[in-house]
Amino acid sequence: MTLLSHTWQFFMAHPSQVWRATVQQLYLVAIPMALAIVLAIPLTILSTRIRWLYGPVIGFANGLQTIPSLALLALMIAIGMGIGTFPAIVALLLYALMPIIRNTYVGIMGVDDGVKDAARGMGVTTWQMLWIVELPLALRVIIAGIRSALVTTIGFATLAALIGAGGLGQLIMEGMGMASNSIVLAGTIPAIILAFLGDAIMGKLENVLTPRGLKG
């Protein structure tokens, strides 16, 4: 209990430091996620049209995922990106690609052929096929992919402090350097809350965006 009260004291004494770290952490999650979504979804949609593209695309994303996260960060330095927020964001972005690519592809390819055939036969254009048939029907699976990418990214983001990206990981590392468990916790607790919050929001979103006809 003394540990928690010490942590609380740290929060009270350095509210701006904790707040700044949390905001930094949010950026470290939001920016790579946004970029990953913007990159992965169109690329995957393209590879559902140009099938041979999918092999290289998913192979690349899968390869990145097999690299241990720490090693990927180190790799950023090794390939000359240096340290700081930018290489961290690149690493996080690369790591988030795979679940989104995989789920987008599975979601779109999983749309029933009969439904697509009927729609085409009724005269939907290529764009309409995507927007009013394939994407709505794949949406649930795509969101699930984004959700799992988000959870990984939030976890990974705390490690980004290792290459000087700041955020809650920075706080945790400082705490460890000073052998202060309360400071470690001051970084850990918000990180955990962020992870749960992120997952909960995505779960809610998944539910809201699933058309009623597909539920149950």
Next chain:
Amino acid sequence: MAKMLEFRQLSKKYPGTVSPAVDNFNLDVEQGELIVLIGPSGCGKTTTLRMINRLIEPSSGTLIVEGRDYRTYNAVDLRRRLGYVIQRIGLLPHLTIAENITFVLKLSGVDRTSRQKRAIELLEMVGLEPAEYLDRYPKELSGGQQQRIGVLRALAHDPDIILMDEPFGALDPLMREQLQEEFKRLQQNVAKTIIFVTHDMDEALSMADRIVLMRDGGIVQVAEPEEILRHPADEFVASFIGRFRVLRQASEVSVGEVMLTGPVTIGAHQGLAQAMELMRRRRVNTLLVRDTTKTFIGMVSQASVRHHFEAGETFKVSMIAEMPQKTLKPDDTALTAMHQMLEGNDLELIPVLNDDGKLMGLITRGSLVGLLGDALRVAAEVDPSSRSSEGAS
């Protein structure tokens, strides 16, 4: 009448295949006609159908849709002019029934109120309560109900031509029959030009104005159902009808195969009262009389037995048994049996005897019903006037 579709040497060869899937397909379809494409699996029915709405591009030949070459239509516009129903139904699961029915109307920019009105109108046409179904989702409907919606969806924009690829193929037989009936009624009101693919000969015979029988991508015969039954163009057509209707060539079937093997017989020495009782119990009006060695002696009719019985006579049945005009042997063909039945002034039954005169079985009209197609042909060959004069002589 206006020609709605004109197929001109239409052919399709898929890349990487040896023989064409559709080969030199020629057909004119009149307005309001229901054309059924039928044939064995892989004969090119679906390919033909999908060339009409340009889901498949022909390799050669052309197709004239409502007077215009198919190539002069934009593919998307062409499809919106046509109705399309498939076996897999393919309702959009994330849209309500109302939205599904009026999908094409929405694509063409018809406003919401008119769409809703149309959906209600159509649901009422097939006896589905609009209030109950409009806002449901496809998965909340049974398979039969879903395909009803599939058909309504093809009617919503009031297309002149509707393409249907085994629309009732996935339904259980009872449901299929129900939807066929319903669709026939619907068709009487809307009178669309319909191209209907099936592999079910019963369905073809009951729905079609004309049947197009295909094999290996080509047309084997185009004819009205009655005509195709009476005059199959060749062995293939005959066997195809046969396969689906359990009809076989009467000339290939022996009497022994189709005869009844357990006819009601009576021993030669039995009395008239026994004969009356047997007929009552077995519900027959003719008895075959045989002796103890199964040798056939003759037949007695109910009328004759009653007549003699009421006259107080104490004859044995053998004394009033009559030899029939015709008898058959087991290895005679069913065709012979048909001819005999028709020529013999429409006999009800013919006993089948072996070379020793022993009773083997019985041919009735019922045993020949399965060979109906040929019976029609025989009936057509045996001139009715000659038959009646023969009967009178």
